[in-house]
Amino acid sequence: MLSATVLAQNTDEVKQQIAKVKKSSQYIYADAVAATAEDAAGLAEELLYDEIKKWGASMKKLQGKSIIVGDTKKYHSSLSLPRGNMFRTFIYVKKSDLTAVDNASVSISPQESEVKSQEPSSVQSVWPDVVTTIASYTEYAPMAAKIKELKIAGKIGHYARYGNLERSEIYYLVIYDQQGNVLTVLSPGKERTNVKTGKVDTLTNYSGCGAIGFTVK
């Protein structure tokens, strides 16, 4: 009975903290509920990323510029608690910790922000493990499942279908045809490289195909 009371009090305190952050105009936050704690955390991160993008787009002084968070561990906080038969994660970051940088991309990962502060290289001789892993898949369904898994594991920063990418040149692109065959992965950059062949390649060579873009953490 005592431990249930203590748990209830702790939950109440966490809820009060969450309400305080939500009422303050100083923070961007995401609040997610899911069947497992891991899913809730993953979803909260995805929602926070979306909120940061939307906020960045709406800020007049940030028009035309993207935003980065310098160090996610330092600036982003997370609270977890039960919610009925599910799990809740509340994640938030202070707006003043978001800075405008020319030719950068939205990121809440320190490694990704360092990569994105320069124009991405169009030729790379060594690919990150995540990229070679994804490039090894030949069928759409297992490839898509792997991307999801890598995202939850924190190895992929962001992924989306090509049509939803705001700055597609900063993403690796997995190309697949209408039969669900994975054809290749193209590197980021205005001039892309085919990860499988090592040669210069372009999206126009894959007319009629679909693509998923992803960034690497």
Next chain:
Amino acid sequence: MIRNIIHSLLLTALMTVIGTLGAQAVTVTLTVDDGQQRTAGISEAERNLAEILTEINRSQAANSELQNGKLKMDDFARKSLARLWGAAHFKCDDEEVVERCWIFKDGSMMVRSIPLIITQTENSSQMNEYQEAVVEFNRNGVVTDFRFSLSSQTGLSMTDCGTEDIENAHIIQQQVERFRTAYNTMDLATIEQMFSDDALIITGTVVKTKVLSDSEKSAFKVVYNRQNKEQYIENLRKCFRRNQWINVTFSELDSSDDQGACAGITRSTKNPNKYGVRLRQSWKSSSYEDEGYLFLLFDFTPGKDPEINVRTWQPEWTDIKRKNGHQQPDDDISTLGGFGL
């Protein structure tokens, strides 16, 4: 001004009484995006929603009927909430609700993610289930809808793909949520209203076939049945009569189900008023359950209420009990292209 003061005093008194009786009074704060103006309607919406959630908690604690006669809601919202209460009792999980208020072009407002816990229902598997509510208001803060929402993950996948206009995405999500709520509250009138008169309903059923071989192994195939609106509504009426409860949930398609077409919402390039929505549907009722792929073709022609022109459903499994015979969504009946759009 004086009226607002009296209103606040009455609400405080009510909350004090409720506090002494043990039920949880609720306060509501609605936030707006940077640069957006806070209107008088928002403050009214906060007060009205607080009263509704407080009354929900009072009724739940007392295990009594909702006294919604004096709550500031229009008839549609009142009936909607009453139907939800008839299907299950619930309470608000937070004493202090802080949520973002979406303001649309016509001044109407919407608040999502109101946290509810189901506490009493005929469907025992729903006990203690977390469920979010969506509340809509007119520009004066009067509640115009109270319904259960899709999961935030499903909502994200719906708004993350296909529509450029976030307001359209919310309207589509609203229609899908109303559609789901209507099934769960066995609201046949609303379902009938949502379908256009010439709506086409296609339902896949699993048919057992026998393979003529020495192994005598049975096989299954999916056969599609077509119904018009009248036939579908009549069959649904019979279904509602024979079930004590229905719990329909919609969720996003996994990317592994999707061979490249965009999951969630897609807009027709041939007729931009038409939108296709693809979801996974889980149907549980007191007499039956299944899982499958749902496709809805919506018509959002300006000047008239949104309508569903096509509803198709196909089973995900040919043998749901053993989860055998996994089916992919059939693009011929679950994409805009399948209907010439």
